[in-house]
Amino acid sequence: MARPTLNDDERALRRAQLLTVAHALFRQTQTLPSVSAIVTAAGVAKGTFYLSFGSKEEVFVALLEDSFGALIGAVVPAIAALPADAQAAAEQFSARFADAVAATPDLLPLAGMTNSVLEKNLPLPTMLAFKQGLVAGLEAAALALSHSALRLDQAEGVALLLRTWSMTLGLWQALDFPIALRSHLKQAPLNVFDRDFSVELRQAVYALWKGTLSQPARR
Amino acid sequence: MARPTLNDDERALRRAQLLTVAHALFRQTQTLPSVSAIVTAAGVAKGTFYLSFGSKEEVFVALLEDSFGALIGAVVPAIAALPADAQAAAEQFSARFADAVAATPDLLPLAGMTNSVLEKNLPLPTMLAFKQGLVAGLEAAALALSHSALRLDQAEGVALLLRTWSMTLGLWQALDFPIALRSHLKQAPLNVFDRDFSVELRQAVYALWKGTLSQPARR
Amino acid sequence: MARPTLNDDERALRRAQLLTVAHALFRQTQTLPSVSAIVTAAGVAKGTFYLSFGSKEEVFVALLEDSFGALIGAVVPAIAALPADAQAAAEQFSARFADAVAATPDLLPLAGMTNSVLEKNLPLPTMLAFKQGLVAGLEAAALALSHSALRLDQAEGVALLLRTWSMTLGLWQALDFPIALRSHLKQAPLNVFDRDFSVELRQAVYALWKGTLSQPARR
Amino acid sequence: MARPTLNDDERALRRAQLLTVAHALFRQTQTLPSVSAIVTAAGVAKGTFYLSFGSKEEVFVALLEDSFGALIGAVVPAIAALPADAQAAAEQFSARFADAVAATPDLLPLAGMTNSVLEKNLPLPTMLAFKQGLVAGLEAAALALSHSALRLDQAEGVALLLRTWSMTLGLWQALDFPIALRSHLKQAPLNVFDRDFSVELRQAVYALWKGTLSQPARR
DNA sequence: GATGAATGAGTGTTCATTCAT
DNA sequence: TATGAATGAACACTCATTCAT
Numbered sequence: 001m002a003r004p005t006l007n008d009d010e011r012a013l014r015r016a017q018l019l020t021v022a023h024a025l026f027r028q029t030q031t032l033p034s035v036s037a038i039v040t041a042a043g044v045a046k047g048t049f050y051l052s053f054g055s056k057e058e059v060f061v062a063l064l065e066d067s068f069g070a071l072i073g074a075v076v077p078a079i080a081a082l083p084a085d086a087q088a089a090a091e092q093f094s095a096r097f098a099d100a101v102a103a104t105p106d107l108l109p110l111a112g113m114t115n116s117v118l119e120k121n122l123p124l125p126t127m128l129a130f131k132q133g134l135v136a137g138l139e140a141a142a143l144a145l146s147h148s149a150l151r152l153d154q155a156e157g158v159a160l161l162l163r164t165w166s167m168t169l170g171l172w173q174a175l176d177f178p179i180a181l182r183s184h185l186k187q188a189p190l191n192v193f194d195r196d197f198s199v200e201l202r203q204a205v206y207a208l209w210k211g212t213l214s215q216p217a218r219r
Numbered sequence: 220m221a222r223p224t225l226n227d228d229e230r231a232l233r234r235a236q237l238l239t240v241a242h243a244l245f246r247q248t249q250t251l252p253s254v255s256a257i258v259t260a261a262g263v264a265k266g267t268f269y270l271s272f273g274s275k276e277e278v279f280v281a282l283l284e285d286s287f288g289a290l291i292g293a294v295v296p297a298i299a300a301l302p303a304d305a306q307a308a309a310e311q312f313s314a315r316f317a318d319a320v321a322a323t324p325d326l327l328p329l330a331g332m333t334n335s336v337l338e339k340n341l342p343l344p345t346m347l348a349f350k351q352g353l354v355a356g357l358e359a360a361a362l363a364l365s366h367s368a369l370r371l372d373q374a375e376g377v378a379l380l381l382r383t384w385s386m387t388l389g390l391w392q393a394l395d396f397p398i399a400l401r402s403h404l405k406q407a408p409l410n411v412f413d414r415d416f417s418v419e420l421r422q423a424v425y426a427l428w429k430g431t432l433s434q435p436a437r438r
Numbered sequence: 439m440a441r442p443t444l445n446d447d448e449r450a451l452r453r454a455q456l457l458t459v460a461h462a463l464f465r466q467t468q469t470l471p472s473v474s475a476i477v478t479a480a481g482v483a484k485g486t487f488y489l490s491f492g493s494k495e496e497v498f499v500a501l502l503e504d505s506f507g508a509l510i511g512a513v514v515p516a517i518a519a520l521p522a523d524a525q526a527a528a529e530q531f532s533a534r535f536a537d538a539v540a541a542t543p544d545l546l547p548l549a550g551m552t553n554s555v556l557e558k559n560l561p562l563p564t565m566l567a568f569k570q571g572l573v574a575g576l577e578a579a580a581l582a583l584s585h586s587a588l589r590l591d592q593a594e595g596v597a598l599l600l601r602t603w604s605m606t607l608g609l610w611q612a613l614d615f616p617i618a619l620r621s622h623l624k625q626a627p628l629n630v631f632d633r634d635f636s637v638e639l640r641q642a643v644y645a646l647w648k649g650t651l652s653q654p655a656r657r
Numbered sequence: 658m659a660r661p662t663l664n665d666d667e668r669a670l671r672r673a674q675l676l677t678v679a680h681a682l683f684r685q686t687q688t689l690p691s692v693s694a695i696v697t698a699a700g701v702a703k704g705t706f707y708l709s710f711g712s713k714e715e716v717f718v719a720l721l722e723d724s725f726g727a728l729i730g731a732v733v734p735a736i737a738a739l740p741a742d743a744q745a746a747a748e749q750f751s752a753r754f755a756d757a758v759a760a761t762p763d764l765l766p767l768a769g770m771t772n773s774v775l776e777k778n779l780p781l782p783t784m785l786a787f788k789q790g791l792v793a794g795l796e797a798a799a800l801a802l803s804h805s806a807l808r809l810d811q812a813e814g815v816a817l818l819l820r821t822w823s824m825t826l827g828l829w830q831a832l833d834f835p836i837a838l839r840s841h842l843k844q845a846p847l848n849v850f851d852r853d854f855s856v857e858l859r860q861a862v863y864a865l866w867k868g869t870l871s872q873p874a875r876r
Numbered sequence: 877g878a879t880g881a882a883t884g885a886g887t888g889t890t891c892a893t894t895c896a897t
Numbered sequence: 898t899a900t901g902a903a904t905g906a907a908c909a910c911t912c913a914t915t916c917a918t
Contacts (some may be wrong), residue, residue, distance in 0.1 A: 045900040119397050135408045163423045170389025178338045189354045204382045211430020264883045483879040557835050573846045601861045608827025616776045627792045642820045649868025702904045
């Protein structure tokens with residue numbers, strides 16, 4: 001049973017395969033799949049998983065990085081195209097951003113787990129790399145903002161985007177309901193929470209950007 | 220080992236004692252303590268726990284309800300005292316709100332767990348009661364807002380407060396760092412996240428309220 | 439809170455009340471109810487239960503004694519009225535016996551638990567008294583048999599009745615199905631077990647008595 | 658601590674080892690041993706148990722299937738060899754059957770638990786498979802009966818064998834005594850129950866078969 | 877006599893991880 | 898490299914019984 005040494009590409013490929021499987025399982029269950037479930041679905045042995053990942057939590061981190069990367073990839077061009085007018089920019093960004101979030105549906109369920117998972121079992125370098133990836137995305141977006149017609153100061157751009165991301169995260173948490181409860185969302189008093197997440201997100205981001213851009217520090 | 224029949228107060232007291240212990244353990248570990256850990260720390264037997272709580276998850280709910288209730292209790296009077304001027308109101312509320320949040324330090328770590336815990340093991344009525352408690356708090360605050368000098372429409376008040384709460388939740392999640400990582404917050408690139416949560420919260424809430432109140436639907 | 443010393447009647451009354459409640463619960467669940475369930479349904483405190491019963495298992499014994507006594511009470515007169523002719527007696531007894539069993543529906547579920555319960559937690563005297571009660575019933579019936587027109591020898595009567603009782607017990611066990619399985623009883627191959635217990639019992643007892651009475655040792 | 662991949666035989670072997678241990682513990686205590694007791698006695702870890710069994714109850718099912726299979730395996734050849742004469746056949750079968758039952762001593766204690774265990778924790782397919790195995794055994798024996806010199810109708814064979822099995826089950830329950838009580842079996846009044854199970858079984862089965870075969874529906 | 881708070885040993889099951897092959 | 902058998906600590910929860918009041 002001779003197996004040739006894997007080169008980096010092959011290594012990356014198998015890692016990607018496992019991630020794809022894990023992602024699919026997460027989408028189905030909205031919970032982090034067990035290692036056992038992942039390897040079964042991927043058709044490999046348990047030990048093989050640990051050749052690609054140091055621990056179960058690394059899967060989570062990789063998944064979240066991917067999703068966050070996808071969001072940034074969609075948001076940066078949208079930012080670059082923003083108009084100079086504050087109100088128009090707020091309108092346009094909030095709409096594009098809400099769309100981008102809707103297009104990466106697992107991002108928020110994953111992000112909501114960050115703190116509890118990170119605390120658990122990750123080696124420091126992995127945690128660091130993960131957080132640094134978030135920063136990189138944030139700064140890429142802030143850079144686009146400073147180069148856009150809005151010419152927003154980089155530091156203020158970071159702050160605004162951090163708040164935007166926070167609002168997104170928080171709104172999702174506030175409006176997400178256990179399936180068992182959803183049938184009660186139509187009646188009082190829970191109907192207060194019966195809001196379309198995407199619409200709500202757009203409005204909230206609009207208010208936030210409008211409030212910020214009306215007196216911004218320009219570059 | 221006195222075991223007289225407990226009246227309601229004593230019953231509540233014992234429950235409160237267990238909650239206090241659970242709260243302390245939560246503060247230490249930032250995870251929901253096991254029943255075993257709670258009863259050991261409280262110096263009672265396993266079964267005693269189940270005289271006060273139907274399940275482990277009920278502890279979480281009780282803890283969160285307490286914290287949320289404390290926040291509402293602090294926020295409602297602050298709202299009632301808001302001035303009519305939009306900017307002044309935004310300034311004043313954001314400051315008072317950030318203080319109130321800072322005064323209930325476990326509220327946000329607990330709230331961040333809501334969705335994962337609720338799904339787990341709670342009977343529907345308990346889940347419902349919990350969510351309805353949140354609504355009640357939100358509406359009490361919105362009522363205060365409509366009676367304040369701002370005279371904000373009740374529906375719009377609810378929406379604003381929901382966003383405020385979402386922003387709070389999300390900001391905490393974004394800025395909270397595992398203890399192991401905190402030492403790296405001072406250096407680039409993670410220093411982007413090295414923001415005082417309270418200050419950041421105040422600023423974000425200010426921007427949100429300012430953006431909203433500048434064109435409000437008055438009552 | 440003065441409570442007068444209970445006399446024997448009052449004592450027996452409360453014991454009977456608890457038994458009635460326990461019986462009702464058993465009928466509902468087909469499992470031995472917990473002490474907690476019994477006292478809750480009876481409206482007394484937990485400790486009160488232990489004033490009437492030495493252990494949970496004593497309830498089981500008492501329940502079974504009652505049911506068995508009821509069966510014997512119905513069977514003895516039926517035996518006394520049996521005709522001298524073997525075949526006629528077999529026919530008549532099997533019919534009356536099956537009816538009597540059907541009239542005490544909890545007897546068999548209870549009896550099926552005997553061995554596992556008795557092993558568990560009963561003091562020797564209680565076990566003895568219980569088994570002696572069974573003997574007494576058996577012998578009362580055998581006596582009736584020896585005085586009947588059949589004039590069956592007492593020893594042989596005991597043996598026949600023991601076999602009859604065994605067949606009853608065994609048939610019930612063989613034909614009783616967990617509720618979840620009952621829907622499969624109509625299709626092959628499980629339809630082999632889809633027999634009306636009462637009919638089957640009558641036929642089996644008839645065969646047993648016919649085979650025995652055709653060459654009996656008469657008194 | 659060798660852990661090579663197991664083939665089917667080895668897998669079966671490990672399962673069989675656990676079953677052997679469980680069987681031994683059952684023989685000692687006459688109760689289903691806890692998983693904890695099984696793995697301790699087998700010298701393996703808790704998790705290892707669940708590599709071979711899906712639940713604790715599966716052990717019970719496996720044990721009972723083995724024992725029942727052994728009984729059928731001994732009874733079918735005995736049936737095939739039965740003579741055509743009713744009385745001779747009854748004599749011969751009852752003797753052989755009682756011997757076969759005596760040779761599988763845990764069958765009856767296990768069988769007596771069937772209903773309570775099945776209800777508990779078994780998935781429907783497992784329950785079904787178990788009951789179907791019983792049917793298969795019963796029908797194999799009935800087939801042998803129809804092919805024997807007796808030429809008994811298949812349906813009537815099933816009915817007779819079902820009664821035979823029921824009688825066996827019931828007699829065992831009636832005559833089995835907790836160990837603590839056995840010393841009292843020699844004195845009145847309990848000496849009524851002081852019967853050798855094997856002898857009693859033979860006589861009862863003889864009576865049953867004689868009564869049935871004297872007017873059988875032949876094939 | 878009556879109460880019911882307190883007990884705690886015991887239960888079956890899960891699952892991330894390891895390491896001999 | 899790849900495997901998957903083995904591990905075992907951890908988990909929430911039950912319930913018959915006791916005994917101070």
